[in-house]
Every structure is written in C-alpha cells, then in structure tokens.
Amino acid sequence: MRPLLSRASLVLLAVALAWSAGGDALAQAAKGASGLPLPRFVSLKSKSVNLRIGPSLDYAVAWRYLKPGVPVEIIQEYDNWRRIRDADGTEGWVNQALLSGTRTAVAAPWMRAKGEGVFVNMRRDPSPNSNLVARIQPGVVVKVDQCNGEWCHAEADGTDGWISQGEIWGAYPGEAFK
Structure with missing residues (x-):
C-alpha cells in the first residue's frame, strides 16, 4: 500500500501550515530550550x-x-x-x-584599529543634531537601558545619553526594548 502523502509533501504541508498560522511555529524555532530567543x-x-x-x-x-x-x-x-x-x-x-x-554594549569595536581621534558620539537626545554630551573611544563598554530601533540610551563613567544603534555591538539593528 502506498502512503497518501510523500515525505516531501508532508514537509511542504508543515511549512504551509506554519506560514498560515502567522509564522508562530517558525518563530518557535528561534527559541532555545530556556524558551528565550536565540540569538x-x-x-x-x-x-x-x-x-x-x-x-x-x-x-x-x-x-x-x-x-x-x-x-x-x-x-x-x-x-x-x-x-x-x-x-x-x-x-x-x-x-x-x-x-x-x-544589557551592555561595546562602542564600535570595529573602529578600534583606526587609532587616535576616532570616537563614538553620545548625544543628549536621540537625534544626530542633538547636543554632544560625550565622545567615547571605540571598545569602551557602556550600560544600555533602552533602545528604540535607531538609538540606545546608555551610560558610561557616570555620563548618560543616546548613541546611534549602528555604532554599538550589543543591540541588533532595529531592536527596540526598555
């Protein structure tokens, strides 16, 4: 007797069901045994x-x-x-x-090799035109308490402000959290 569905058909059916369910089954694949997201x-x-x-x-x-x-x-x-x-x-x-x-982050670790005179700007508000509150050397670890997808609010050596999310390692591009 021949099976009603081949193995390939079953896989396609499972993918289609996961897709039609809003991707919930696929999203589960991105979680570790702890139930927390990976990475x-x-x-x-x-x-x-x-x-x-x-x-x-x-x-x-x-x-x-x-x-x-x-x-x-x-x-x-x-x-x-x-x-x-x-x-x-x-x-x-x-x-x-x-x-x-x-959550912590490293200020632009990829810029460390560029040497003296290269800094990551920390600003008063999450805007490239906002006042500068600090210049941070690449490789410095900062504490991060929130990101809005473009900017992260951080603290380094008692100074707090906003750093462009693209200039740190410690938050994914577009990631937002509080």
Missing part, C-alpha cells in the same frame, strides 16, 4: 568567567574573561550551558549562572 544579548555577571570549548566542566578552558559587564551574544543553549560570542567573534561555552540579563 540574544546578555552580559557577563562575574569578574572571572571561564570560556570553555564544550558545555561542561570537563572541557578545557579556552579563554578567561576578567571583567564583569562585558556584552556577549548567546547563540546556543545546552542544559545549563550557553554558547556565547563576544564582540571580537570569539565563541565558547559558559555556565548560565555566570551570565546576567543586564
């Missing part, structure tokens, strides 16, 4: 965080972060381990207990 930005909680080559204490330490608040991107989840990527592209595994939901 997503978080920061390091501890002042000493081991980056391992695999998701367990049995794996070797590839790198050690020595500063809390560094922004990282969670790209994969396995049990209580998170595969992360930093602003330099380094990837590895850390225990979730060493991560915080506090």
